[in-house]
Structure formats: C-alpha cells, structure tokens
Amino acid sequence: MPADSIDVRYVAQLARIALTDEEVERFGAQLGNLLEHVNALAELDTDSVPATAQVIESHDAVRADVERPCLDREVVLAQAPQRQGGFFRVPRIIAE
Amino acid sequence: MFDERIERSAAQIAADVNAGRTSACEVAEATLAQVEAVEPRVGAYLTVLQAEARAHAARVDERVRAGERLPLAGVPLAVKDNMCLDGTRTTCGSKILEGWIAPYTATAVARMLQAGAVPIGKANCDEFAMGSSCENSALGVTRNPYDLTRVPGGSSGGSAAAVAAYEAAIGLGSDTGGSIREPGAFCNLVGFKPTYGRVSRYGLIAFASSLDQIGPLTRTVEDAALAYDAMSGHDPMDATSVDRPVESAAGSLRADLRGLRVGIVREFQTGALGAQADAIYRDAYRDLERLGAELVEVSLPTAGYGLATYYLIAPAECSSNLSRFDGVRYGLRVEGKDVREMYDRTRAAGFGPEVKRRILIGAHALSSGYYDAYYVRAQKARTLIARDFATAFASCDLIACPAASCPAFEFAAKSDPYSMYLMDFYTIPMSLAGLPALSVPCGWTTPEGGRRPMPIGLQLCAPLFAERLLLGAAHAYEQATHHAQAHPPALDEVPA
Numbered sequence: 208m209p210a211d212s213i214d215v216r217y218v219a220q221l222a223r224i225a226l227t228d229e230e231v232e233r234f235g236a237q238l239g240n241l242l243e244h245v246n247a248l249a250e251l252d253t254d255s256v257p258a259t260a261q262v263i264e265s266h267d268a269v270r271a272d273v274e275r276p277c278l279d280r281e282v283v284l285a286q287a288p289q290r291q292g293g294f295f296r297v298p299r300i301i302a303e
Numbered sequence: 304m305f306d307e308r309i310e311r312s313a314a315q316i317a318a319d320v321n322a323g324r325t326s327a328c329e330v331a332e333a334t335l336a337q338v339e340a341v342e343p344r345v346g347a348y349l350t351v352l353q354a355e356a357r358a359h360a361a362r363v364d365e366r367v368r369a370g371e372r373l374p375l376a377g378v379p380l381a382v383k384d385n386m387c388l389d390g391t392r393t394t395c396g397s398k399i400l401e402g403w404i405a406p407y408t409a410t411a412v413a414r415m416l417q418a419g420a421v422p423i424g425k426a427n428c429d430e431f432a433m434g435s436s437c438e439n440s441a442l443g444v445t446r447n448p449y450d451l452t453r454v455p456g457g458s459s460g461g462s463a464a465a466v467a468a469y470e471a472a473i474g475l476g477s478d479t480g481g482s483i484r485e486p487g488a489f490c491n492l493v494g495f496k497p498t499y500g501r502v503s504r505y506g507l508i509a510f511a512s513s514l515d516q517i518g519p520l521t522r523t524v525e526d527a528a529l530a531y532d533a534m535s536g537h538d539p540m541d542a543t544s545v546d547r548p549v550e551s552a553a554g555s556l557r558a559d560l561r562g563l564r565v566g567i568v569r570e571f572q573t574g575a576l577g578a579q580a581d582a583i584y585r586d587a588y589r590d591l592e593r594l595g596a597e598l599v600e601v602s603l604p605t606a607g608y609g610l611a612t613y614y615l616i617a618p619a620e621c622s623s624n625l626s627r628f629d630g631v632r633y634g635l636r637v638e639g640k641d642v643r644e645m646y647d648r649t650r651a652a653g654f655g656p657e658v659k660r661r662i663l664i665g666a667h668a669l670s671s672g673y674y675d676a677y678y679v680r681a682q683k684a685r686t687l688i689a690r691d692f693a694t695a696f697a698s699c700d701l702i703a704c705p706a707a708s709c710p711a712f713e714f715a716a717k718s719d720p721y722s723m724y725l726m727d728f729y730t731i732p733m734s735l736a737g738l739p740a741l742s743v744p745c746g747w748t749t750p751e752g753g754r755r756p757m758p759i760g761l762q763l764c765a766p767l768f769a770e771r772l773l774l775g776a777a778h779a780y781e782q783a784t785h786h787a788q789a790h791p792p793a794l795d796e797v798p799a
Contacts, residue, residue, distance in 0.1 A: 213663070213664070213667050215663060218663050218666045218667045218670065219663060221666045221670060222622060222626075222650075222662045222663060222666040223626075223643075223646040223647055223650055224647060224650045224651050224654065224659055224662065224663070225644075225647035225648055225651040226651065226659075230656075230659070234656075234659065234660055234663060237660060237719075237720050237721075238660060238663060238664050238667070240721055241614060241664060241720070241721060241724075242664075244610070244611055244614070244721065245611040245614055245615055245677070245681075246611075247608060248608060248611050248612065248615075248680050248681060248684050250608075251605065251608060251680075251683075251684055251687060253680055253684060253687070256683040256686050256687060257683070257686055258679055258682035258683050258685075259682050259683075259685040259686040259689060260513060260682060261499075261513045261543070261737075262499055262513075262685075262689055262735075262736060262737030262767075263498070263499050263500045263543070263545060263737055263767070265500070265542075265543060265545075268542035268543075270539060278406055278407065282406050283406070283632075286403060286404065286406075286632075286633045286634075287631075287632060287633065288630055288631070288634070288635070288636035289636065295631050295632055297631055297642050297645070298638070298639060298640070298642045298644075298645050299641055299642065300641070300642045
C-alpha cells in the first residue's frame with residue numbers, strides 16, 4: 208500500500224475546494240491517521256479476487272425510448288444562483 | 304405525561320383512523336402540539352410542516368370517509384432532510400443547500416404518503432448523512448430524548464429523536480454504513496435497513512450510491528414492517544432498485560424462533576464493549592435460544608476489515624456524487640473572479656469539515672497512482688466480506704451481534720474523526736454486503752459518568768431479500784422481552 212500521507216493541497220485542487228493553511232494541516236493529519244488504518248487492507252490476499260462495484264446483481268436498465276414529462280424549465284431555473292433568459296449564468300470561463 | 308394519541312404505535316394509529324375512532328386531523332394536531340412542546344429541548348426537525356401536515360391529514364380523512372382503508376392512515380411521519388418532498392426545504396443538513404426547495408418528491412416518501420402517512424417535518428441529520436451523532440449538521444443541534452446531554456446518533460439522528468420523543472410514529476432514515484441502525488440503538492427504537500435496492504433511492508440525495516438505502520425508525524417491529532411494506536418494491540426511476548416481488552412483511556411476524564439457527568460471530572466476541580454490555584448481549588442471545596432458536600458459532604474473518612474498506616469506497620463515491628454542488632444550478636454560490644475560483648469558494652463555504660474530509664480522501668483514493676492501491680483493493684475486500692456472509696449463512700438463518708460500539712455518548716466526546724467512525728464497526732460489514740439488518744432494543748446500560756441508563760440495541764442480519772424472516776424474528780424477540788418499554792423519555796429536564 209502507498210505511504211500514509213496525502214497531498215491535501217493537490218487533492219483539494221482536484222476536488223475544487225479552497226482550503227485555509229490551518230485546514231491543510233488539520234485535514235492532512237486526520238487523513239494520514241485514517242490512511243494508516245485503511246492500509247490494513249494490505250494484509251488481505253486480494254490478487255485473485257474480483258472487485259465488487261455493487262452487491263446486487265443488476266443488468267443494464269433501459270426504458271422505452273418514448274417522451275415522458277420532466278421538470279419544467281422554469282421550475283429548474285427558479286433556483287439557479289444566477290440565470291440569464293433560459294440559461295444558467297456562470298462567471299467567465301474563457302479569457303478574452 | 305404525553306397525549307395518549309401520540310404514544311400509540313403506527314399500527315394502532317392507522318387502525319383507529321381507519322375505524323373512525325379518531326381522525327388523521329386529530330392525530331396531526333396532537334403531534335404538532337407535542338412538537339411545539341418538546342422541540343426547544345430535542346431539536347429533531349429542521350423544518351416543521353404545519354400546513355402540509357394539516358392538508359395531508361385532511362386528505363387522509365376524506366379518503367377514509369370515502370371508504371378507503373389505508374395501511375398508514377394518519378400516521379405522523381418524520382422525513383430525514385436528505386429526501387425530497389415537493390415544495391419543501393430540503394437541506395441535507397448543509398449550508399450548501401440551506402435554502403433549496405425540492406421540486407419533486409422522493410419515491411419512498413411518496414409511497415408513504417400514498418399509504419396515508421402525514422408528513423410532520425424534515426428531520427435533522429449529519430451533513431449529507433456523513434456522521435454518527437448528528438453533530439455534523441450545519442443547521443441544528445439534536446438531543447437524545449433519553450438524556451438531553453447526549454447525542455441521538457446519526458446520521459438519521461433527527462428522525463430517531465423525533466420518533467423517540469413522540470413527534471412522529473415513523474421516521475424515514477437512510478443507512479449507508481449504519482445511519483439507521485445506530486441512531487435506532489441510541490434512541491431505544493427499531494432501526495431497519497432493508498436489502499440494498501429494495502427501496503427506491505429516487506429523490507434521496509446521494510452520498511454513496513452503492514451503499515445508500517432508505518429504511519424506517521419506529522417504536523415497534525410491526526411498525527417497521529408496515530413502513531417497509533408501504534415503501535419497498537421496484538421503481539423505474541431508480542435503475543438500481545430491484546425488480547422482484549415483495550411479499551408483505553407485516554404478515555410474517557412470528558411468535559417464536561423455532562426452527563431457526565442464529566449465528567453468533569466469533570470475531571465479535573472480543574470484550575471490547577465492556578462487561579455491562581457484554582452481559583446484556585449474552586442475555587439477548589440466551590433469549591433468542593429460549594424462543595426456540597439454535598445458536599451456532601459463525602466466522603466472519605474479514606468483517607474486521609469492513610471499516611477500512613468502507614472508508615475508501617464510501618468517500619470515493621461521495622467525492623463523485625458531491626461534485627454536483629458547484630454553485631451553478633442550485634444551492635449556494637460564492638462569487639469569484641472566474642469559474643474556477645467560484646467553484647473553490649462555493650465548496651469551501653458550503654461544506655463542513657467532515658464532508659470536506661470525505662471528499663478529499665475519496666478524491667485521493669480515486670486519483671491517478673492511487674486508484675488500484677486504494678479504491679480497487681477496497682472493492683476486492685468488499686467481495687471477501689460479502690463471501691464471508693454467504694459462507695456464514697450456509698450454516699445459519701440469521702446473524703445476531705451488537706448494533707453499535709457503545710450507548711449514546713455526550714456531545715463533543717468523539718472529536719477525533721476516527722473515533723466517530725468506530726461507532727459503525729458492527730454495522731458497516733452488512734452494508735458492504737448489501738444485507739438487510741436492523742437494530743432492536745435489547746437492554747439498558749449506564750455509561751461511565753452517565754446519569755441514567757441508556758438503551759443499547761441488538762443487531763439482527765439476514766441473507767439478501769430475507770426481510771420477512773428478519774422482521775418476523777425481531778418481532779418475536781421484541782414481544783418476548785419488551786426492553787423498549789422500560790423507560791419513558793426524559794423530556795422534562797432542562798438542556799445542558
């Protein structure tokens with residue numbers, strides 16, 4: 208198993224969460240401690256064991272390809288933090 | 304001490320309403336009065352639904368007058384605040400959804416209402432159902448009705464406290480690693496997690512999708528069976544809901560355990576619970592035997608790895624599921640100079656520390672270079688744990704073990720995250736294997752330094768889809784022991 212450390216700053220970037228320096232330190236220690244515990248899994252011989260994603264046997268669930276009602280656009284947009292006409296409005300993504 | 308109408312079980316309330324001995328409106332008014340009286344001390348609800356309760360109750364009375372007989376006629380219902388109810392605030396106990404109004408109703412909730420239940424309120428929970436004490440809620444404090452200085456358990460702690468304090472007869476909870484069973488044990492209730500896929504997750508805001516399952520918290524096993532009968536069954540809106548027939552559990556309640564083999568788990572006989580609790584569990588196993596069960600020792604050699612497995616799989620799924628909270632379509636937005644800064648600030652301000660920890664560990668376990676070592680290895684360990692249960696169930700019909708690692712603890716007693724995770728040591732393995740399991744009151748123990756005895760729970764677990772057997776056996780145990788009726792809630796005291 209990998210080392211019991213976690214690059215909290217890097218992972219927080221992946222997860223899109225701004226952290227304070229204090230959080231980086233605190234979460235780093237707490238999650239390092241958790242990783243020490245989860246590393247016990249290395250004791251199990253799992254080489255020939257298949258992975259389980261879901262315990263209940265299930266097959267691709269498909270439905271008839273027919274129109275059915277969905278939420279009204281106005282209902283959905285009503286709770287948007289910011290909207291413009293029929294769209295969600297977000298801050299600039301591409302620089303000018 | 305309490306209005307007699309609200310102390311009755313869901314089954315009794317429904318029978319009375321159907322027979323015209325009382326009305327859903329009367330039950331709703333009595334329950335709302337109880338809510339008003341005890342909420343300042345208990346804090347079970349984030350939102351009380353006075354208007355909705357009255358409107359639903361009136362509709363139930365109309366249906367009964369028109370000749371319908373409803374299995375949950377007039378039964379007051381608490382809904383965990385991670386389930387959608389059209390037109391009501393649904394927060395998941397999080398600042399990121401603090402003002403969000405659900406635009407549709409979860410299937411499980413809709414089925415309960417169709418069966419005649421009356422929604423009283425949206426119940427507090429650990430933020431996004433991550434926690435074992437309700438202390439991770441960003442929006443309110445919930446106290447244990449049996450000792451207001453102690454937590455109600457979690458994450459479905461508000462639903463549990465509401466039922467224990469007679470602010471509802473049935474509480475809907477969700478259980479990912481123990482979030483129904485542990486608060487059930489802490490609040491002297493039956494907490495029942497059905498087989499994964501038995502109850503639709505449509506409208507349940509996702510935490511870990513391969514584990515999340517909705518179930519009831521109730522004061523009797525019969526009520527749990529009634530709720531299960533109302534909620535369960537295939538739903539085309541949830542692709543993981545199981546498409547197989549559900550037979551009535553309420554019709555399978557039994558008086559004894561003759562002919563059943565109950566497995567006692569060798570690896571759980573560690574003495575870790577302390578002498579007092581160990582003695583109570585020994586008595587509970589003897590009671591099962593007295594009721595006609597044959598006790599057999601079973602082995603779950605990998606169950607001890609459940610916690611490690613769970614704390615990779617559940618956070619991995621949560622880091623993916625919670626990526627939808629990005630300040631674009633709903634919920635909180637904190638502006639930034641560009642979209643990236645808006646994401647970072649929104650999620651920093653919107654999520655509490657436990658949710659951040661789980662997202663971080665999940666993102667770590669899924670990240671390049673760690674994926675096989677953490678996530679895939681955990682998925683393989685999950686296979687081994689499920690196999691252990693399959694092997695054990697070859698020599699027994701049910702498994703009996705503790706429901707939680709200790710009774711309800713005082714606020715802030717588990718400030719180290721890992722010590723909180725240990726609460727679910729006995730419930731997580733069943734969740735990983737997808738099995739139906741419940742906690743049922745089995746005795747009282749005075750915690751160290753505690754002022755009064757607190758309830759503890761016996762966990763029973765059955766093979767996949769054997770809910771009828773599970774509830775039937777739990778009913779026999781409950782009726783023979785009556786541990787739940789030993790103490791009334793201590794709601795007369797002033798909060799600490």
